[in-house]
Amino acid sequence: MTFDKMIATRDGFGDEIVELGKEDKNVLVVDADIGKSCKTGAFRKELPEQYLNVGIAEQNCAGVAAGLATCGKIPFVVTYAAFGSMRMCEMIRQEACYPNLNVKVACSHGGVTPANDGASHQSIEDMGIYRSIPNMTVIMPADYWSTRKLVRAAAEKHGPVYLRFTRDKVPVIYDENTEFVIGKANRIRDGKDVAIIANGDTVRLAIQAAEELEAQGITARVLDMHTIKPLDVEAVQSCIDEIGAIITVEDHNIMNGLGSAVCEVAAEAGKGKVKRIGIQDQFGQSAPYERLLEMNGVTVENIVAQAKTLIG
Template sequence: MSIIEKTLTTKKATREAFGDEIVKLGKENKDIYVIDVDIAKSCKTSNFIKQLPEQHINVGIAEQNAAGLAAGLATTGKIPFVSTYAVFGSLRMAEQIRQEVCYPNLNVKIACSHGGLTPANDGGSHQAIEDMGVLRSFPNMTVIMGADYFSTRKLVEQAAKMYGPVYLRFTRDTIPVIYDENEEFTIGKAKKIKEGQDIAIIANGDTVHLAIEATKELEKEGISVKLLDMHTIKPIDREAIVECLDIGRLITVEDHNILNGLGSAVCEVVAEEGKGKVSRIGVQDQFGQSAPYEKLMELNGITVSDIIKTAKEMLQ
């Protein structure tokens, strides 16, 4: 059964995927380390601490130090995962990541829960709406957000096995499980969920399931949709975007500011190719507030009906 035909009933947070996968990876490779900054429980590394204490470090509430310490570990051959919230992992330790991780191109992974608007009731201070854009501008950095539990596990595994700095972003809240356990993913290669002729939708992270629901509705109305899960926004899969240019109408969907994230990355390619039109759906360059996650998504126009509406407008 294709993904589009499935009813997505099971839900899981992708931070759980990180917590589960990192234990497996840590057991396989004693060089895998986790560095916590006092939020191990909510970043789901508690099992790692229990099972692999010799590969764990908790520096307390000191994110900048965590990033630098990870760089030091990496110089000795370790593969450290710094585990924190996206807002701190991208901003509080931004310069340390730039100077001590990306500049010397060390093998450090920044693994962040609470991506996008998913820490909804925590309010605007905790919602990371600009993190992927910040990290995307550092040379040597790879930037990833999986769309569900299983894809995130695969992407965490691949991040551990590739050399170099990687930023991984997870959801705090549960989101539908989209893929089968055995589905394969490649960092830097978009997952083609469906081919189509009328419109191309490129989504990532917690918006992919919304794009799937929108695709189902559009197909019912006779609109043929090509759908991509662009889990890696850097390096962006240029080839996959170019393949959308024959359709010429592209919609990007992301739980991130429409500036500097997936939408911007796609626009860069489309503009350089000189053909095609892009509509960006995402956070409308505004801070969030304490509210239910769905309400915040609605306030920014990141809903199934917004995707459908945008598609129809582009087809007029």
Template sequence: MEAKKLIATRDGFGEEIVELGRENRDIYVVDVDIGKSCKTGAFAKALPQQHVNVGIAEQNGAGVAAGLATTGKIPFVVTYAVFGSLRMGEQIRQEICYPNLNVKIACSHGGLTPANDGASHQGIEDMGVLRTIPNMRVVMPADYYAAKALVRAAAEIYGPVYLRFTRDAIPVIYDENQKFEIGKAITLREGGDVAIIANGDTVRLAIEAAEVLAGRGISARVLDMHTIKPLDVEAVSACVNDIGKIITVEDHNILNGLGSAVCEVSAGMGKGRVKRVGIQDCFGQSAPYERLLAMNGITVENIVELAEKW
């Protein structure tokens, strides 16, 4: 991991969407007046004919994107996670997922990353809500290069995709040559004592925890489960069969997110134990990001402690 290189995943999205728009004139961006925060300013400037700003009207943005999709365009609706999942929820279900239209919902400020903006702007339920809707795929890249690759992958497959990005800069884990496939986890470290499955900005914590555990004689397998729907059931099943002890780590409510998805696989197999590290079914507060994580036990120290107890 390039510990000194810190880039927000929203920056990866902002750069890649410009490249995609230049390559394919059917790629559109539908903004809801927060392009500066969501990094679509470069797209609007470079490709104004492929850019629509509907103003502060997320639900209308979803409808406009659905309309564009019916004409063969590939629209990306861009906003904050809390608005792109909850405020647009009915439109996503009725106008995008039900007719299975080729709309991508790209959201910055996922999880607790809005930090000092407070609970109203912290989208802690978004992936859980959207993974329950048929036809929807739910993706959260772990770093800058993952964001670029998974945005491209989303553009290349047909159907609704929800992409969740961080506001804050996070460590670069991958290099630009790493291959990604929506629905396929990446094994970052092999191990046989415990499996740590994480996504998004918490993958860095899983890697650090595995390094600490290795120094204490505990071998941890680390998976980047960048797609929670469709979940890589094969990878999870292998963790259940090979190890049987799994810790999930996510910047999301522990209900209905990555941890719940992994528990569903384990329960279906009738074996394995899962401990979920994530937001403890509570709203956030106005505080620095790292402090909010710590308040919910989303830390290297907590992951290590849970593994050692096993």
């Protein structure tokens, strides 16, 4: 697969939220003074009566959104992943998840994509944090088109949803006709020797690794596990039953995210081998995005090497 087009997934959010807002006046954006970076500029300009900005006050932002949701609104709280998960975490838990309100937390700058900003702005804990809160749905789309589809699906689903996008450009993998269902993995290619389960900006690495493995006579199934909660347990179980060897790849701490979720299924099944590739439980630094991934072994080369080791 050649990746000839690159778009940050935050742009997919910015485009889709305008469409959603035009279709339903109850769809609101609640910004916290980083709307420009999170691509809500078009929404602000085109739908000013559905646009709110509460300033640099994330905790309040979450509470205001919850109050709006009790009145039939569908508020999208928009900020960076680090702040949308940690700064407002307890407010989202108490005021959105516990009452099961229709609040969407839509965050740019997921994982190490805010590379030059350094560790303060990189978010390697967020999906794990939200995965552990009841009623929450946790999603990271892989590309522009899947972002548009999953943002729409999140708006149409009742209840709290956490969505995480990339700051940096990532390849366009899908076309606009590909369908996405929350909680259902997309199988990008099939194989019989190893399964590579990835999400977000690492799906492209999984695809490239599968191509590399194929050149070496190893066939890989690649799953885009865009939703880590609810996890597509059936798809993971099929990988365990039909293949037995699984590599997980994520731009997130190897603890509590996609890798952990897959390991939980394998452990309870009592079979299947899993190797997690992701951020190695360490803070980042200001550095190029690809370098940060490399420092943690989140590379095509490492996926290939780990796959070969795993299948012996």
